[in-house]
Amino acid sequence: MKPETSATGTKREATVGLTLLAAAVLALIIANSPLSELYQHLLSMPVQIGIAPFTLTKEVVHWINDGLMAIFFFLVGLEIKREAIVGALSNARAAMLPIFGALGGMAVPGLIYASINWDNAIALRGWAVPTATDIAFAVGVMALVGSRVPPALKVFLLALAIIDDLGAILIIAFFYTAELSILALALAAAGIGALILLNRSGVVRAWPYLLVGVFIWLCVLKSGVHATLAGVATALAVPLSGVKKGSSGPLLGLEEALSPWVSFLILPIFAFANAGLKLTDLSANDILSQIPIGIALGLFVGKPLGIYGAVRTAVATGLGKMPHGVSQMQLFGTAMLGGIGFTMSLFIGMLAFPDPDSSAEVRLGVLAGSLMSAIVGYIVLMRSASDREFRSREH
Numbered sequence: 001m002k003p004e005t006s007a008t009g010t011k012r013e014a015t016v017g018l019t020l021l022a023a024a025v026l027a028l029i030i031a032n033s034p035l036s037e038l039y040q041h042l043l044s045m046p047v048q049i050g051i052a053p054f055t056l057t058k059e060v061v062h063w064i065n066d067g068l069m070a071i072f073f074f075l076v077g078l079e080i081k082r083e084a085i086v087g088a089l090s091n092a093r094a095a096m097l098p099i100f101g102a103l104g105g106m107a108v109p110g111l112i113y114a115s116i117n118w119d120n121a122i123a124l125r126g127w128a129v130p131t132a133t134d135i136a137f138a139v140g141v142m143a144l145v146g147s148r149v150p151p152a153l154k155v156f157l158l159a160l161a162i163i164d165d166l167g168a169i170l171i172i173a174f175f176y177t178a179e180l181s182i183l184a185l186a187l188a189a190a191g192i193g194a195l196i197l198l199n200r201s202g203v204v205r206a207w208p209y210l211l212v213g214v215f216i217w218l219c220v221l222k223s224g225v226h227a228t229l230a231g232v233a234t235a236l237a238v239p240l241s242g243v244k245k246g247s248s249g250p251l252l253g254l255e256e257a258l259s260p261w262v263s264f265l266i267l268p269i270f271a272f273a274n275a276g277l278k279l280t281d282l283s284a285n286d287i288l289s290q291i292p293i294g295i296a297l298g299l300f301v302g303k304p305l306g307i308y309g310a311v312r313t314a315v316a317t318g319l320g321k322m323p324h325g326v327s328q329m330q331l332f333g334t335a336m337l338g339g340i341g342f343t344m345s346l347f348i349g350m351l352a353f354p355d356p357d358s359s360a361e362v363r364l365g366v367l368a369g370s371l372m373s374a375i376v377g378y379i380v381l382m383r384s385a386s387d388r389e390f391r392s393r394e395h
Helices: 007-031 036-044 060-085 092-116 135-148 151-175 182-200 206-223 229-237 251-274 290-316 328-337 342-352 356-394
Strands: 046-051 054-059
Touching: 007 036, 007 135, 007 251, 007 342, 036 060, 054 060, 060 151, 060 206, 060 229, 060 251, 060 342, 092 151, 092 290, 135 151, 135 328, 135 342, 135 356, 151 229, 151 328, 151 342, 182 206, 182 229, 206 229, 251 342, 290 328, 290 342, 290 356, 328 356, 342 356
Parallel strands: none
Antiparallel strands: 046 054
8 A cells, every 4th residue: 555644544544454354353253143154155156257158267255366366466566666666665775674574574473383383294385374464454553553653663564564565475476386387377478578568668558557467367367376466467567657757657546546446345355255264163172273373373473573583683783774763662563563464364374275174274373363463563552652652741
């Protein structure tokens, strides 16, 4: 989401977080009610698009995870490109701190999960589940603290989460692909070549990029690589500036147009479709099994330790500089918010464990780790703001 510093922007970000939370809670309520069978039936309904013989049939949940989430990843790609060119990642020195934080925040949770599941080859497939941060949820919780959070801290969290998203994209590309179709990949590569040609030719209308992007999505869908990566590839080709000096390309316009749809429709739909955990089916053994424990500890313990430790190391070695006006306690509270994996963790978990039993364990671990991280992160940020206000009144 494009950074906003106004009170309106803060209120909107808080609303985004609350909307995601509401969608997840609704899914949990329905999954544990008499409507549970209807919920599962709705998600498993086959839906066909196209005109015979060119048709594509998938279950509703797959249309959500492979189709709607491709739009989400397209928006992420737009954000990454903007931040790299004109945003918080455009200055190499300023970018070092969130880069260190993101790398630490991916490495430590992965190691914690792997250490808990080392003796189980199947469970090890989920090592990447706790490495992700949900940018919408994390920024939304921070927005609930209001103007007491220094602007530099919010910029740091946004940059951290965007780099984290880039890491998640690379993890999906390299570790969660099925058997590859060379023909489909070749056609997708031809589509990417067409995007590059459009960019180099100075095309500044959005629709040619979107049209080629749909073609790439169809090819990637059939290739064995996850289809959402087509959204990222398409986004990176969309120009930020126009041919004439000072003119704008379609990137910012697309980002602004898509952001509310992604925030208030696509992500809540994804949360509703994937957070429905039937609690009555869980036994004590399920709750204490390796997969949910590894995910929950990876998010709640590994994320803040990795982010905070890496950032402190970068500052101590002179490779990074603390954000202006940010205290150590506020930095730690922000690192705690990095443990809100939710959307991205659920998404990676779905790729790692397509079977229903393991999928339920993933949901349990993600929901527990994300909820604890959100609550503790909020409390720490509120406490740090109160301490700062108290000290300022003393002086």
